[in-house]
Amino acid sequence: MSLAHSNQADSVLEHVLAILPREVARALEALSRGLLEELEEIRLRAGQPLELGLRQRSAFLAESGELTSSASHARRISAGELAQVLQRLTQFSRYAVEEEMRHGYVTLPGGHRVGIAGRAVVEAGRVRAFRHVTSLNVRISRDHPSAAxxxxxxxxxxxxxxxxxxxxxxxxxxxxxxxxxxxxxxxxxxxxxxxxxxxxxxxxxxxxxxxxxxxxxxxxxxxxxxxxxxxxxxxxxxxxxxxxxxxxxxxxxxxxxxxxxxxxxxxxxxxxxxxxxxxxxxxxxxxxxxxxxxxxxxxxxxxxxxxxxxxxxxxxxxxxxxxxxxxxxxxxxx
Missing domain, CATH: 3.40.50.300 (P-loop containing nucleotide triphosphate hydrolases)
Known part of the structure; x- marks a missing residue:
């Protein structure tokens, strides 16, 4: 089953999966429908466990693809993987999203917002850019037509x-x-x-x-x-x-x-x-x-x-x- 094409719930994550490391995307594909619908955040920190924010709890993603509460059993994100995600996120050109990054985020198609943390470059008292990015937080955007x-x-x-x-x-x-x-x-x-x-x-x-x-x-x-x-x-x-x-x-x-x-x-x-x-x-x-x-x-x-x-x-x-x-x-x- 492909998350990007199977149904409406899957298509929500299409643009998110496109920027993630392939192994992480595959692990997310394998999660149950209920967990996918609860998924609100994907937090990637260099050298740290990959964390998933669910509706009522958070959990780490294990090497096996299962969820775990133990950080020691979780899959860790390498600095190289984080750099690849950032490269995909900016479509290989940071200049294209420079203004958004200055505010600490980049918006993906579909309204998903990716928060950025790392070394801020400050000029004249204002953040101008981020270098040495150390973590990314992907916030999943979903539509609920009955919300109002x-x-x-x-x-x-x-x-x-x-x-x-x-x-x-x-x-x-x-x-x-x-x-x-x-x-x-x-x-x-x-x-x-x-x-x-x-x-x-x-x-x-x-x-x-x-x-x-x-x-x-x-x-x-x-x-x-x-x-x-x-x-x-x-x-x-x-x-x-x-x-x-x-x-x-x-x-x-x-x-x-x-x-x-x-x-x-x-x-x-x-x-x-x-x-x-x-x-x-x-x-x-x-x-x-x-x-x-x-x-x-x-x-x-x-x-x-x-x-x-x-x-x-x-x-x-x-x-x-x-x-x-x-x-x-x-x-x-x-």
Missing amino acids: KALLPFLYDHASRRPLSALVVSPPQCGKTTLVRDVARRFSHGDHAPGYQGLKVAVIDERSEIAGSVDGVPQFDLGPRADVLDGCPKAEGMMMAIRSLSPHVVVTDEIGRAEDAVAVLEATLAGVAVVATAHAASLDAWRRRPGMEPLFSARAFDRYIVLSRRRGPGTVEAVLDADGRPLARGSAEG
């Missing part, structure tokens, strides 16, 4: 017939990107409410994770009314979309800089709904991040959706209104 279904009643105002702005807040790996991707898709298709037309959606996909674009072409279904600005900085992209694409909804990922906050406020004041994500353990923690409190004070977001991994990725802990008051707690899981 239960939340749609909180994201559309039927009285005014307009979409609402929402911020999805959680620590990493809790399903934020998956959720906003499905929000974009459902608004685009017109699935947000029976009898309503679809809405024009602009996706500002700075890290190519929402649409998973390859050569600018989305690999995930975002519906017939979605326009994607792939690889475009969020703040600049939001303003470009408002000026030229006339969206009803702007969808973007991981706001966190002061310029992002300004762009969100500009968009909402222009009558455009914004659906975005942010890394934070809670709404209060997000408000304490630099530049974010003005967004809360201005009531730029109509809804706050707080996610966790308590019952697996995408667990909805709370839906809050613009003032942070609860509308639902633990009752709106996709």
Whole structure:
């Protein structure tokens, strides 16, 4: 059986397998369907055991191809293998992905993100590149078309017939990107409410994770009314979309800089709904991040959706209104 071609679950990993050492790819091919569906991360560290991050646990990959909790029985990744993966990852030209690498990651087709660790080259106080890469973390991107279904009643105002702005807040790996991707898709298709037309959606996909674009072409279904600005900085992209694409909804990922906050406020004041994500353990923690409190004070977001991994990725802990008051707690899981 070939992971790259057998079915939908396998095709998710096609681009990941293409960069891995052949023996590792074959071992992953041999894992059970259930384990493959739980796979979230593949961590490769030079001279260290190959680690797999599963939905509820982590494990090492043994030389036999089985999973083990013992590091001493695990298959180790050599520096040469890591260099080969990095070479494949950058398509034999680091210059082609230099800007992404400067931020510590490279995005693969399909929206998979590969985090990079090693010796940082710093110039004028900014990271310019990475040399002597010592570890890579492959984060698997998956699509869940039902992720936003239960939340749609909180994201559309039927009285005014307009979409609402929402911020999805959680620590990493809790399903934020998956959720906003499905929000974009459902608004685009017109699935947000029976009898309503679809809405024009602009996706500002700075890290190519929402649409998973390859050569600018989305690999995930975002519906017939979605326009994607792939690889475009969020703040600049939001303003470009408002000026030229006339969206009803702007969808973007991981706001966190002061310029992002300004762009969100500009968009909402222009009558455009914004659906975005942010890394934070809670709404209060997000408000304490630099530049974010003005967004809360201005009531730029109509809804706050707080996610966790308590019952697996995408667990909805709370839906809050613009003032942070609860509308639902633990009752709106996709």
